[in-house]
Amino acid sequence: MSLIRFNDVSKRFALKGRTQDALSGVSLGIARGEVFGIIGPSGSGKSTLVRLINRLETPTRGTVEVNGVDIGKLKAAQLSAVRHKLGMIFQAFGLLSSKTARQNVLFALKLAQKSLTDADHQRVDDLLARVGLSDHADKYPSQLSGGQKQRVAIARALANAPDILLCDEPTSALDPEATQGVLDLLAELNRDLGLTVVIVTHEMDVVRQICDCVAVLEEGRLAEVGTVAQVLFDPVSDAARALGKHLLPHAPAISGAADTRLRLTYFGEVVTGDALSAATQGADVRFSILAGQVSELKSVPYGHLIVDITGADRALVIERLQTRGVRVEALI
Structure with missing residues (x-):
């Protein structure tokens, strides 16, 4: 059984007196423990899809199941409990500028419980060490690089020991070196903690490096889904071919027969x-x-x-x- 399941999901938004379909009839499953990529060009619906998992958005039609539970039917207290097991990181980091790295991570625990214990403080320090930021724990976001900010955001997302980590374009604002560091960290967390990681991206190279499977979206529809090798080397959709073509070598143009x-x-x-x-x-x-x-x-x-x-x-x-x-x- 899939840990996350989309069943004929559509999402329609009302914009300035008209409606627009962000997603249309998407059905797919994400297995426990895998790194799953959601890829597509801007406006393809990929961020909307991942926001449905923790009900930041609700489907216009269809259902979203997490661990076999239709999250659309959960009441506020039940949904809050589920969300604590769904860590999320964003392109823009989402850190509180008035709080240090340590305080930003502690804030996630404060939202989940009334008071903090010594064990909670130790957990935060352990998480900052895990993401390589022990020496930066008392720095404010303005004193950190983009890659360091994203590492704080990852530590914060891990504060409540989630089962699933949702990543919405986590490397888009980073330089190549910081991007590689964040991807290596996400792969390590998946491997060492068994985290299921769902990563939204518009870059096939990110999918190539970190993902087990990938769904390709185009204009709100599921163009194809499969292992990364299948989608990269055996694409069945024009959308997948367009996304992967720059990763594969192409034969030079040579005059004469090419059937050999x-x-x-x-x-x-x-x-x-x-x-x-x-x-x-x-x-x-x-x-x-x-x-x-x-x-x-x-x-x-x-x-x-x-x-x-x-x-x-x-x-x-x-x-x-x-x-x-x-x-x-x-x-x-």
Whole structure:
């Protein structure tokens, strides 16, 4: 059973005397313990979708279930209890400027309970240490960098030991170095604490680095959903192809026939070996590498090559590649 489930969810807003559909008929499930990406261009409905999980927004139609419970049916006290187990971080950090980093994290505990104990104060210090900010605990937001502010926001979101961490464009306001640090931290929290992480982004590279599965939204509709590898390497929608195209190498424009070109994709241990050389050894073929890269999908290495192979043993080489776990596609 999915930890989070959207059942035929639509959301309509009234704007200046007219209505606009932000979401239309979205159904998908998010498994416990996974990092799930929600991606799409601006205005695709991705932030609205994640805000439905903690009922900051309510569906116009359909239901949203968290751990099997329709949160739309919860009364105020029940909803408050659920929200305490749903940490959330935002693009703009949402820190209180008049409070230090430690006080910002403590504030989340104050909202959940009437009084604070010594154990609560120790928990806050432990959380700040976990996000690498022990030396900055008494600094105010104005004294912190963007990446440090987001780390405070993450510590605050963890204050009540949530089961789910909702992240709405958490790296969009950060420079590349701070972005990498925040993504590494989120991956660590998912791995070490078993947190289910839902991350909204418009960047496929963020999805590539951290997510297990991803949903692609386009104009409020679910264009496709699947593992990151499926959506990146086997997109079925134009929206997914557009989002992922800059992450994959493209064959250069060459005059003449191109029906001898192949796209090779391989994962894990195959990347560390020389699959192409092994497959072509002793074979009557001529090959050239037109484009390629080696990268990672959530720490799993993958290779992606575009090659041109001709010769009498071309079919044999393709068979050898496939036997070694390389995915081979004709590229025309």
